[in-house]
Amino acid sequence: MGLDETWNAETASRYDTPGVGMFAPEVLDPVVDRLVELADGGAALEFAIGTGRVAVPLAARGVPVTGIELSEPMLAQLRTKVDAATIPVVLGDMATATAPGEFSLVYLVFNTISNLLTQADQVQCFRNAARHLRPGGRFVLELGIPDLRKLPPGQDAVVFDHREGYAGFDTYDTVNQRLTSHHYTEVAPGDIRLVRSHHRYLWPAELDLMAQLATLTLDSRHADWTGSPLTPHSPSAVSTYRKPTS
Incomplete structure (x- = not known):
């Protein structure tokens, strides 16, 4: 996967909107609350960590967070908030890059899987998540459902x-x-x-097949991070997959 020209220095400089939009407490707090629960006392790995919108508050809640990020300008913006000792980040593609260690949780938020522009790359993203998870660990991702x-x-x-x-x-x-x-x-x-x-959109059922190819099984699916039921009219889905224990 090549780096989308969207994620350049100009984008990074204006990406953060503290307190509003995707940074509003009513949007961000439920995400962090759920990720703390899913990490279950273990370490977390964020694919496409960006400027740390989720990782910084998650680390502040006591979850050890590592990231993978393809955009150097986005990573530079993250470094204005926390140093590499607090949140280490591997510069690379979330479909293939390897972070050291084993994780209880891998997460991918805000429909970012659609930034991978081929089905093959999206499958590789699932396989990469599975490689990083300890047995019994979870991969959770937020998907925008195209209407x-x-x-x-x-x-x-x-x-x-x-x-x-x-x-x-x-x-x-x-x-x-x-x-x-x-x-x-x-x-x-x-x-x-x-x-x-630019994006490749996909559906929850397609996610399930990708998970199967990565030997992950569906644990839960809701319309949002607070656990609302998924309906035919839901604009998004939050799906959690588990790695087998043996």
């Missing part, structure tokens, strides 16, 4: 957000399960910044 029902017949684009100063829409390639998110932000009057990110 293809919003696509009108004959069209391939859906607006997902529109407000003053910002517009966002997704374009879909339904044959190859690919989408591109387009983010238009007005940074000054008449000055529009465009950022695109």
Whole structure:
């Protein structure tokens, strides 16, 4: 997998939004609470640790956290918060890079598995998680479920957000399960910044097959980190897989 040009120094410098958005306590606290529970007193490994949105508060709760991260600018932003002794990070691809040690928990949040742009790479991500887990350990990941029902017949684009100063829409390639998110932000009057990110979307059932290929079994699945039931209308799924004990 190559590094998406999205995750550059400019993105890293404005990625953190303390207290709002994905950093809002009502969004972040349930994630950390659940990961503390799943770690069960052991060490955790975060794939695509980024700037440490989850890892920093998780480590502050007493869970030893290691990370894997492909983007040097994102890792540099993490290092403004904690040093390598507090949260060691291996620079590399989450589908193939190896972190030292054995872990009770491997986790991948905020639909980041879709940043791997082929099915083969996504399968490798599952296998890499399994390699890092101790027997009985868990791999948990948060998946955004694409709402293809919003696509009108004959069209391939859906607006997902529109407000003053910002517009966002997704374009879909339904044959190859690919989408591109387009983010238009007005940074000054008449000055529009465009950022695109590329993804391969997938479904919970496809995750289960990937887990099977990695000899992992489904432990639980909910709509969110608080344990809400998954329904046909849920925009996301949090799936937990377990490595066999023998």
